[in-house]
Amino acid sequence: xxxxxxxxxxxxxxxxxxxxxxxxxxxxxxxxxxxxxxxxxxxxxxxxxxxxxxxxxxxxxxxxxxxxxxxxxxxxxxxxxxxxxxxxxxxxxxxxxxxxxxxxxxxxxxxxxxxxxxxxxxxxxxxxxxxxxxxxxxxxxxxxxxxxxxxxxxxxxxxxxxxxxxxxxxxxxxxxxxxxxxxxxxxxxxxxxxxxxxxxxxxxxxxxxxxxxxxxxxxxxxxxxxxxxxxxxxxxxxxxxxxxxxxxxxxxxxxxxxxxxxxxxxxxxxxxxxxxxxxxxxxxxxxxxxxxxxxxxxx
Numbered sequence: 001x002x003x004x005x006x007x008x009x010x011x012x013x014x015x016x017x018x019x020x021x022x023x024x025x026x027x028x029x030x031x032x033x034x035x036x037x038x039x040x041x042x043x044x045x046x047x048x049x050x051x052x053x054x055x056x057x058x059x060x061x062x063x064x065x066x067x068x069x070x071x072x073x074x075x076x077x078x079x080x081x082x083x084x085x086x087x088x089x090x091x092x093x094x095x096x097x098x099x100x101x102x103x104x105x106x107x108x109x110x111x112x113x114x115x116x117x118x119x120x121x122x123x124x125x126x127x128x129x130x131x132x133x134x135x136x137x138x139x140x141x142x143x144x145x146x147x148x149x150x151x152x153x154x155x156x157x158x159x160x161x162x163x164x165x166x167x168x169x170x171x172x173x174x175x176x177x178x179x180x181x182x183x184x185x186x187x188x189x190x191x192x193x194x195x196x197x198x199x200x201x202x203x204x205x206x207x208x209x210x211x212x213x214x215x216x217x218x219x220x221x222x223x224x225x226x227x228x229x230x231x232x233x234x235x236x237x238x239x240x241x242x243x244x245x246x247x248x249x250x251x252x253x254x255x256x257x258x259x260x261x262x263x264x265x266x267x268x269x270x271x272x273x274x275x276x277x278x279x280x281x282x283x284x285x286x287x288x289x290x291x292x293x294x295x296x297x298x299x
Contacts, residue, residue: 018068018085018096019061019103023272027056029154029174034162036170038239038296048161051114055107056154059126062103065096067133080192114161121157125150140205144186148178169229176225180218181271187211187262188270212263219255226251243295250288257281 030052034040040049068086076087085091104126111119132146155174159166186206193203229235230244257280261267274281 014085014090018065018091018099020064021061022276023060023064024053024057025272025275026151027053027060027154029151030056030158030161032155032170032174033158033164033166035292035296036166036239037162037164039162039164041297045162048114049158051110052118052157052161055111055114055118055122056125056157058103058107058110059122060129062100062107063126063129063133065100065103066130069093069096069100070133118157118160121153121160125153125157128153140203144179144182147182148175151175151178167229167232167235169225169232169235172225173222173229176218176222180215180222183211183215183218184258184262184271187215216259219259223248223252223255239296241295244292246295247288247292250284250291254281254284254288257284 031040031049034042034045034049039045065086068084071081072086072093074081076082081087086093086096108119108122108126111122128146128149132143136146137143151174152171155166155170186203187208189203190206190208190211227245227248230248231242236242236244257278258271258274261274261278261280275285
């Protein structure tokens with residue numbers, strides 16, 4: 001007999017959890033090209049990039065719902081994912097496909113009105129993530145590469161909306177940082193799974209020593225690439241200052257704090273969750289934003 005979880009009364013917070021609103025912070029990467037170029041607060045650019053953030057958020061939520069529908073039975077066996085609205089019966093499964101389609105269509109419609117080229121980027125993001133949810137997420141290394149490509153599309157979309165070019169270093173930093181964060185999430189999955197067997201097929205291709213080694217290597221590459229970005233003559237010449245290197249300290253501190261949480265304090269957690277819960281990570285991010293903002297907009 002099929003294992004079904006009985007439906008529960010709908011709660012307003014259920015919709016937010018179904019859409020994974022907390023994950024929308026990732027779409028802030030759409031704002032980065034305008035921010036790095038020092039033009040974020042130009043009214044037209046700010047409006048377009050905020051629309052881009054909203055469109056990516058709706059599209060991401062559409063993908064999350066699609067993914068949860070495909071994995072609902074598997075999620076019910078997971079110690080944490082069983083609490084997701086579809087797995088726990090908190091949201092009607094029959095309504096979920098319609099909601100997912102509505103979110104995707106709305107995102108694409110608004111994106112087309114804002115800028116047709118941006119809409120094409122969003123189409124690529126949706127297609128890639130539908131393939132990811134269907135089968136690519138079960139292939140180790142490919143799964144984290146697809147996640148990293150999603151962040152590259154956000155950065156590229158931001159440059160399209162802000163009408164500014166991106167330094168090659170920004171693409172490298174974004175890709176490497178996204179790989180780092182994706183591997184951090186895989187590490188969290190391994191810890192929760194007690195070794196990884198049975199809960200996600202791609203975890204069979206990972207273990208903690210491998211993930212830890214790759215994270216250390218990627219952390220070093222992220223810091224190196226970021227420093228190269230801050231001293232790149234084409235970047236410093238375009239924004240009119242050579243003081244960006246000052247912000248590198250916060251990147252180093254952020255990496256150190258993450259490894260301290262993971263290896264010293266032995267507190268496993270998804271990267272997005274740590275952003276909302278760890279005071280050290282929050283202070284580092286705030287310091288980076290303030291220092292970067294002062295150098296770009298007030299120096």
